[in-house]
Amino acid sequence: MYSTILGHEFIIINSEEVAHTLLEQRSVAYADKPFFSIMKLYGMDFNTGSLPYGDRWRQHRKLLHVGLKKEASREYQPMQLQKVHQFLQNLIGSPTQLSTAIVMAIAYGYDVTSVEDRFVTKVEHLLELFLQGVTLGRAALLEAMPFLQYIPSWFPGGIYDRLARDCxxxxxxxxxDPVQYVKEEMAGGTTRQSLVKKLLGKYTDKDDMGTSEYEETVKEVGATVFTGGTETTNSVIQVFFLAMVLHPEVQIKAQEELDKVVGDGRLPDFSDREKLPYIEAVYLETRRWRPTVPIPHPRITSTSDVYNGYYIPKGVIVLTNVWAMSHNETRFPDPTSFKPEHHLSPTGEILEGTAPHTFGFGLRQCPGKHLADQSIWIAIVSVLATLRIGKGKDSTGCEINVKPDFTSGMEVHPKPFACSIEPRSANAERLIRASNKRE
Ligand code: HEM
Incomplete structure (x- = not known):
């Protein structure tokens, strides 16, 4: 689909076939990102996802690859299992953010122990300032009138200056700060393994750059993992809870599979994955039903191209409509319904090729996909094994019906909804508490 909005040319890719041809087979022409001066003004241009295609982006991806490639991600499984067990324990008491705990452990070898954590609250403050200052309207205004950024804070309209300076x-x-923490831990000889430690230590590619440039890149990569890996993963887990409130029949079926395969003497782990096709289908359907990033950050063509007789000029903004692909009626009949059967053969095996493209395409696709896949799967299977998720109740004891509602924007979350979470059985509760004592 082609369109022009406010003088900018756009193409919107709604089909997987077109996305494969353009974003994967002709990947270099579609790997650039449009430059938004507001990102630099607010100090947010460190994020890999906003970098233009070029040397700095390549360096980021190379460093991210050290910690996030498939084999490296497998090494995190014991830690992810441990964090999920802590998460289960907290759900019986009060919920904390599992995804933050996992990415902080991976990026900096740091344990998040409370919602008041100093690093986590700092990032929350950063995002608050950024969202306060950067609306779509302001971004467009600044692109059209760059001089606005130089208006001092005391002058009417100088809000850009004040907010941007704070941000x-x-x-x-x-x-x-978190990199300083890793350095202090390394100096004390007590640090645990982490991506930043690996990169600051013996990783040899640092010889390619000057020391301070290299160190700045490591800081950017660490902060990208921290800021990019939390809300996305967290949102998918929230979608899973919502789906379980709405579909008790799916929850029961998944728990029957678990009882048969894993039994009630232990908690599930990664080695069970192959033997649990229905739960795999629940996981895939959670990602498909409500994609967390329905339209990823735009790309921009770096050369002109021709597709099926259509001319695509250089400099066109390219949007990938992951939502449309995940809701393609031919592939997923009745696409708005949550049905794990979308991914299963009539005899209950996982169908090839039904995994939704929620991690994007081509050179800019998500480098955290293996890590996120593991975090979400182990959270889903562990919750199903131990907890019963149901409708919340009001003060008179009546069940509260939930109408699914979602935030809008780049990353989509379910809006808060009432639900009840309780241990499936006394045995499940005992297993959760025992796992936390062991770890
Ligand atoms: C469910 C969880 C996640 C989802 C749905 C998700 C989705 C995405 C999507 C759609 C993109 C853009 C892809 C494109 O343009 O084609 C992306 C980029 C990115 N993601 Fe993720 N992501 C998730 C988790 C993570 C995690 C855990 C990390 C890091 C540990 C991460 C790091 C990144 C980075 C650095 C980029 C920018 C890549 C680049 O521009 O080269 N993501 N992600």
Whole structure:
């Protein structure tokens, strides 16, 4: 689909076939990102996802690959299992964010122990300032009138200056502080393994760059993992809870599969994955039903191209409509319904090729996909094994019906909904508590 909005040319890719041809087979021409000066102004241009295609982006991806490639991600499985067990324990008490705990452990070897954590609250503050200052309207205005950024804070309209200055200073702390923590731990000889430790230590590619440039890149990569890997994963887990409230029959079927395969003497782990096709289908359907990033960050063509007789000029903005692909009626009949059967053969095996493209395409596709896949799967299977998720109740004891509702924007979350979470059985509760004592 082609369109022009406010003088910019856009193409929107709604089909997987077109996305494969353009974004994967002709990947280099479609790997660039449009430059938004507001990102730099707010100090948020450190994020890999916003970098233009070029050397700096390549360096980021190379460093991310060290910690996030498939084999490296497998090494995190014991830690992910441990964090999920802590998460289960907390769900019986009060929920904390599993995804934050996992990415902080991976990026910095750091244990998040409370919702008041100093690094986590700093990132929350950064995102708050950024969202406060950067609306779509302001971004467009600034692209059209770049001089606005130079209006001082005391002058009417100088809000850009004030908010941007605060945001830049918090972004600096988000980049520096956790890396400083790793350095201090390394100096004390007590640090645990982490991506930043690996990169600051014996990783040899640092010889390609000057020391301070290299160290700045490591900081950017660490902060990208921290900021890019939490809300996305967290949102998918929230979608799973919502689907379980709405579909008790799916929950029962998944728990029957677990009882048959794993039994009630232990908690499931990664070695069970192959033997649990129905739960795999629940996981795939959770990602398909409500994609967390329905339209990823735009790309921009770096050369002109021709597709099926259509001319695509250089400099066109390219949007990938993952939502449309996940809701393609031919592939997924009745696409708005949550049905694990979308991914299963009539005899209950996982169908090839039904995994939704929620991690994007081509050179800019998500480097955290293996990690996220593991985090979400182990969270889903562990919750199903131990907890019963149901409708919440009001003060008179009546069940509260849930009408699914979602936030809008780049990353989509379910809006808060009432639900009840309780241990499936006394035995399940005992297993959760025992796992936490062991670990
Ligand atoms: C369910 C979880 C996640 C989802 C749905 C998700 C989705 C995406 C999507 C759609 C993109 C853009 C792809 C494109 O343009 O084609 C992306 C990029 C990215 N993701 Fe993820 N992501 C998730 C988790 C993570 C995690 C855990 C990390 C890091 C540990 C991560 C790091 C990144 C980075 C660095 C990029 C930018 C890549 C680039 O521009 O080269 N993501 N992600």
């Amino acid at each position: 830049r200073s918090v972004a600096r702390e988000v980049l520096d």
